[in-house]
Amino acid sequence: MTKTTTFHGSDLEEISAFYRIPPESILPFADNVNPLGFSPAVRQELAAHLDVVTRYPDRNYTALKEAIGQYLDVSPSSVAIGNGSTELISLFIRLYARKRALLLSPSYSEYERELSLNGCGKVSYFLRREDDFRLNLPHFLQALDETISLLILCNPNNPTSSAICLDEMEEIIRFCKARNIYVMIDETYVEFAPADNISSVSLTTRYDNLMVIRGVSKFFAAPGLRLGYGVTGSRHFLAHLQKLQNPWSLNSIAAFAGERLFQDTDYIQQTKELIRQERLRCQKALSTIPALKLYPSFANFQLVQILRGPTSPQVFEAAIREGFLIRDCSSFAGLKGEYVRFCYRLPQEDQRLLEFFQRLFAQYA
Incomplete structure (x- = not known):
């Protein structure tokens, strides 16, 4: 499983065409956009x-x-x-x-x-x-x-x-x-x-x-x-x-x-509270996976280092095959090692991604 190209988080149409996956079936965990959508x-x-x-x-x-x-x-x-x-x-x-x-x-x-x-x-x-x-x-x-x-x-x-x-x-x-x-x-x-x-x-x-x-x-x-x-x-x-x-x-x-x-103060506060809750929940769940290291998160996305197991391109491909678009960070200068990044979305969507990480890294405990 080797990814042959590097994508930006907003390249949904290009990724859809490359992997032959309908864009509406892909959850964009790489674009870092508020999951509540437009006000x-x-x-x-x-x-x-x-x-x-x-x-x-x-x-x-x-x-x-x-x-x-x-x-x-x-x-x-x-x-x-x-x-x-x-x-x-x-x-x-x-x-x-x-x-x-x-x-x-x-x-x-x-x-x-x-x-x-x-x-x-x-x-x-x-x-x-x-x-x-x-x-x-x-x-x-x-x-x-x-x-x-x-x-x-x-x-x-x-x-x-x-x-x-x-x-x-x-x-x-x-x-x-x-x-x-x-x-x-x-x-x-x-x-x-x-x-x-x-x-x-x-x-x-x-x-x-x-x-x-x-x-x-x-x-x-x-x-x-x-x-x-x-x-x-x-x-x-x-x-x-x-x-x-x-x-x-x-x-x-x-x-x-x-x-x-x-x-729109209601929308602003709702967004802040959603991201606060999902940040805590995602970090708590992923911190139980020994093969992963999490770094402190001050934005609406999480940087994850892969300590053992698949490479970041392999994790990217495994995720996209299940409809999750995360960011393979291998194209970022200064990140030596294997890293992926994902943004926090709605609770039910985050839960599906968390279960994906748990399944993928279960054998590397």
Whole structure:
């Protein structure tokens, strides 16, 4: 059983064609999207207001920025809107990648792609499995030398699901500020975190070398809206954003839906509670399997190391044959060994995946 190609978590159609499995029969445990789906309340309101497509969106997205400001308890004037978080990542890198960028590894590959497109070199700082992929702060700060102009962090990190707490993050930002290093923090998964001391949004009011970027793709299950947003205290970046960004970067439907998503407190709390419960349940069940090692999870997904038994490609194939799409992590640089990743879904779906792991690794006790 050998997998001949590597897939991204969102490649459902390609995987369906490759394995000749109907896409509707595959449970996507690799896309890290909220299993509750799109907010029912917002769906209903959006369906009743589809005529927003007949109007140009507000060029300044004033109402959307106010909704985000209220959601994050920040001034709307510090909020930037993008066509997905990818656009803001690209624009931030274009502006501040003057020398080299320092990246945590393993992490999201899009950062490297954008750095390459902008002709910026990069240095990788590898998280160590001996530390459970937690950041060794004193050692990490030594890597931020005079050749670095930009630091890119994903917090919580993908694929490790590890996180940097707020106190440590402030120390990093303060250190970078003194050395004229700009910091971009991708908080795509922070709303799933089980603790309140992970987000760095509050630091944007005290440091102007910082940009926190989020989106609605994962937590709000709306990747098709392509709504990204950022928070920064840097008037320099916001001014340049107006010059570099295309007008009406975000369409009317996304702007309308976004305003209401951030106000749907019932959906937000329901999501947080579901992920909290499933995180605890999945970790408890998998921790009884001797052939597997689990790492602390601060996002809505779990990194699992295979200590003995099948390889990660073999586990991927065994899972997809039973209709479970998990992530084979062999393509992530910095993950030496055999690792797979899966996101938490609905209880009955998670139970089926847990039973699959128990059956597959029963003989390796």
